[in-house]
Amino acid sequence: MSVSALRTESPGAASPRGPQASSRRRNANRAHRREAAFGWLMISLSALTILVFTAAPIVFTFVLSFFSWDIISPPEFVGLQNFVHLSSDTAVIHSFGVTALLAVLIVVLQIVIGLAMAILVQQRVSTWARSIFRTAFFLPLLVSAASISIVFSYLFDDHFGVINYYLQVLGLPQMQWLSSPGGATATIVIVAVWQQLGFVFILFVAALGSLPKDVLEAVSIDGSGPIRTFFSIKLPLISPTIFFASVIGLINAMQIFDQPYVMTKGGPGDATTTTVMLIYRTAFQNIQFGYGSAISVVLFVVLLAITGLQFYISRKWVFYS
Amino acid sequence: MSTATKTQAGVAGAPRLRGSHVVTRKVWRGVGLVLLIIIAATFVLPILWTVSTSLRTPAESFSNPPQWFPLAPVWSNYSAVFEQVPLATFFLNSVIVTGLIVVLQLITSTMSGYAFALVRFRGKGAVFAMVLATMMVPAQTTIIPIFILIRYLGLSDNLWSLVVPAIGGAFGTFLMRQYFLQMPGELAEAGRVDGASNFQIFSRIYVPIALPPMATLAVLNFSAYWNEFFRPLIFLQSTNNFTLPVGLVSLQGNFGTGSISIVLAGVVVALIPSIAIFLLAQRYFVEGITAGSFR
Numbered sequence: 001m002s003v004s005a006l007r008t009e010s011p012g013a014a015s016p017r018g019p020q021a022s023s024r025r026r027n028a029n030r031a032h033r034r035e036a037a038f039g040w041l042m043i044s045l046s047a048l049t050i051l052v053f054t055a056a057p058i059v060f061t062f063v064l065s066f067f068s069w070d071i072i073s074p075p076e077f078v079g080l081q082n083f084v085h086l087s088s089d090t091a092v093i094h095s096f097g098v099t100a101l102l103a104v105l106i107v108v109l110q111i112v113i114g115l116a117m118a119i120l121v122q123q124r125v126s127t128w129a130r131s132i133f134r135t136a137f138f139l140p141l142l143v144s145a146a147s148i149s150i151v152f153s154y155l156f157d158d159h160f161g162v163i164n165y166y167l168q169v170l171g172l173p174q175m176q177w178l179s180s181p182g183g184a185t186a187t188i189v190i191v192a193v194w195q196q197l198g199f200v201f202i203l204f205v206a207a208l209g210s211l212p213k214d215v216l217e218a219v220s221i222d223g224s225g226p227i228r229t230f231f232s233i234k235l236p237l238i239s240p241t242i243f244f245a246s247v248i249g250l251i252n253a254m255q256i257f258d259q260p261y262v263m264t265k266g267g268p269g270d271a272t273t274t275t276v277m278l279i280y281r282t283a284f285q286n287i288q289f290g291y292g293s294a295i296s297v298v299l300f301v302v303l304l305a306i307t308g309l310q311f312y313i314s315r316k317w318v319f320y321s
Numbered sequence: 322m323s324t325a326t327k328t329q330a331g332v333a334g335a336p337r338l339r340g341s342h343v344v345t346r347k348v349w350r351g352v353g354l355v356l357l358i359i360i361a362a363t364f365v366l367p368i369l370w371t372v373s374t375s376l377r378t379p380a381e382s383f384s385n386p387p388q389w390f391p392l393a394p395v396w397s398n399y400s401a402v403f404e405q406v407p408l409a410t411f412f413l414n415s416v417i418v419t420g421l422i423v424v425l426q427l428i429t430s431t432m433s434g435y436a437f438a439l440v441r442f443r444g445k446g447a448v449f450a451m452v453l454a455t456m457m458v459p460a461q462t463t464i465i466p467i468f469i470l471i472r473y474l475g476l477s478d479n480l481w482s483l484v485v486p487a488i489g490g491a492f493g494t495f496l497m498r499q500y501f502l503q504m505p506g507e508l509a510e511a512g513r514v515d516g517a518s519n520f521q522i523f524s525r526i527y528v529p530i531a532l533p534p535m536a537t538l539a540v541l542n543f544s545a546y547w548n549e550f551f552r553p554l555i556f557l558q559s560t561n562n563f564t565l566p567v568g569l570v571s572l573q574g575n576f577g578t579g580s581i582s583i584v585l586a587g588v589v590v591a592l593i594p595s596i597a598i599f600l601l602a603q604r605y606f607v608e609g610i611t612a613g614s615f616r
Contacts, residue, residue, distance in 0.1 A: 032441070034519065035440060035441055035442060035519060036441070036442035036443060037442075038436075038440060038442075038519040038520065039436045039440035039441070039442035039445060040442060040444075042432040042433060042435060042436035042440065042523070043432070043433040043436045043437065043445070043448060045428075045429040045432070045433070045488060045489055046429040046430060046432070046433035046452070046488075046489035046490070046493075046494050047433065047448050047451070047452070047489065048489065049429070049485075049486065049487075049488040049489030050451070050452055050455055050489050050490075050491055050494075051451065052470070052486075053467060053470070053485075053486035053487075054455040054458060054463065054491065055451055055454075055455050056466070057463035057465075057466035057467050057470070058455075058458055058462075058463055060463075060466035060469075061462065061463055061465060061466055064465065064466065071469075071472075113360075116356075117357070117360055120353045120354075120356060120357045120360075121357065123349075123350060123353055132361070133357060133361050135603075136361040136364045136365050137360075137361070137364055138599070138603075138606070139364060139365065139368055139596075140364060140368075141544070141606075142544065142592065142595040142596060142599050143368070143548070143588075143592055143595070144547070144548030144549075144550060144565070144566045144591065145548065145550060146548070146550040146566035146567070146569065146570050147548075147565075147566060147569055147588045147591055147592070148367075150569060150570065150573050150584060150585075150588060151367055151370075151371050151585070151588060152367065153573075154581050154585075155367060155370065160383045160384075160385065162370060162385065162387045165385040165386060165387070169386075194363070194364070194367075197364075198364075202607055226346065226349070251459060254459075255459050255460075255461045255462075257461065257550075257551055258550045258551065261550075261554075261570075262570055262573070276461045276551075279461070279462075279464070279465075280555070283464075283465050283468075284468070284555055289465055289469070292465050293465050293466075296461075296462040296463070296464075296465060297462075299459070299461075299462050300458075300459065300462040303459050303462075307457070
């Protein structure tokens with residue numbers, strides 16, 4: 001009781017004198033120390049698991065990338081050999097190309113369609129319609145990417161798939177969805193966009209909903225049409241959200257694994273073998289932990305560079321009010 | 322398009338343009354509604370197809386045209402998926418793993434988020450910087466050392482291999498800290514005057530008012546770990562330890578030439594808890610998604 005009561009008055013007090021004051025200061029110190037110990041205790045579990053299972057593995061990945069290791073025999077230091085090998089390994093270079101193509105297509109489509117949907121929903125004022133659409137767009141986010149990839153691999157099957165059936169009914173040419181390189185790429189993009197669109201959509205609905213009403217009213221009184229208002233007023237105002245969605249989207253899409261693993265196994269050939277799929281194969285199927293780590297390091301650095309670049313570019317076009 | 326050019330031209334003819342505006346706006350709205358319905362349909366139809374095909378007979382499940390509404394539902398696929406494959410085991414494994422992670426992270430993130438926001442102690446800036454830095458780290462790039470660590474801890478092919486690395490979460494810590502930062506520090510002072518200990522101030526004063534962000538964290542983590550595929554695929558080897566996503570994908574292989582309706586019944590079973598939680602806590606899902614986006 002007394003300790004805590006004294007503690008509240010001590011911090012601001014200007015150097016009090018006398019034996020009472022020094023014991024008061026000692027009590028205050030003790031309370032501070034107790035609070036510090038309490039703070040460390042409170043963060044210990046989180047900090048420890050994050051340190052051991054996230055921070056240390058980053059360092060460990062870098063270290064491993066200088067070794068050759070099959071987990072059975074002891075690791076062997078090989079210097080930069082993994083990276084030298086990697087720089088001329090067509091499988092690695094190709095996987096980065098595949099991943100970049102998928103990621104750019106996914107992110108651009110997500111943002112364009114997600115923004116279009118948010119604008120459309122904004123204009124339909126009735127709230128019941130809005131909540132129905134919101135639930136519909138949200139539904140795919142609840143399904144695991146693995147499950148949804150199973151579903152879409154049936155829907156897009158070349159022979160008995162529903163998509164090709166309806167293309168035929170409409171008199172359109174049937175597509176080789178999963179058995180041709182272009183078709184497999186398109187299918188993976190469709191599945192990824194379909195699944196994550198709800199996320200982008202909700203971000204944009206929130207951003208459009210928080211635009212300053214007085215500005216929009218003033219603009220509409222000035223006689224600006226809806227299209228012009230959108231491009232010269234709304235778009236700049238929501239540019240931070242577009243930026244956020246593109247950074248998060250690109251980082252996620254560059255790590256794409258579940259959809260190609262389930263739907264195409266990286267094929268046909270290596271047309272949809274993404275970098276993470278290659279890391280998975282190298283490390284966990286060919287048991288090359290050192291080389292797998294070297295590819296991970298390159299992916300890590302590429303992702304870091306993309307994020308940095310996006311932040312740099314954003315200074316030119318993102319408008320923070 | 323024409324609207325934009327007209328507006329640019331017309332200062333003088335403003336009243337006439339107003340009228341045409343109303344008409345074009347109505348047309349735009351009609352077009353917009355049709356577009357919206359089409360987009361919403363493309364979102365719902367694959368899931369509708371999944372449910373209705375899971376209720377067709379295995380023999381019919383391949384045949385086109387698809388049946389969009391299960392007029393004569395065949396429920397036997399649902400018993401088949403439990404009898405022919407260990408779906409109940411997959412389900413239980415998913416419940417154990419997801420449940421443990423959600424509860425443990427709720428405890429650790431609330432504690433650490435509170436301490437980072439409201440407790441004064443030296444060194445917390447540095448530790449929080451580490452937490453923030455790891456939030457940016459792509460999980461897939463550190464999977465090899467984590468796998469090795471799991472092996473050395475003797476947790477390979479064990480459900481704990483999924484739980485232990487996820488006891489603490491950088492995102493959860495960050496989310497809870499942001500929330501506690503908005504709370505008044507005077508509440509703690511009042512508690513101290515009343516003689517409450519540091520932990521009592523946390524557990525009796527701050528936790529009760531932090532329940533909404535805790536719910537947000539819980540639903541987001543549920544969704545993430547219930548649907549997780551990458552780590553379980555790598556850490557688990559025996560079928561009896563599979564969680565639902567890994568189990569369902571392994572099922573796809575077994576039934577690749579047989580029936581898709583049984584596989585789809587499994588997909589529907591896996592989806593039911595997610596939809597139930599979404600319907601119960603829709604608000605927290607939406608809040609969680611928007612939480613990260615505003616500086």
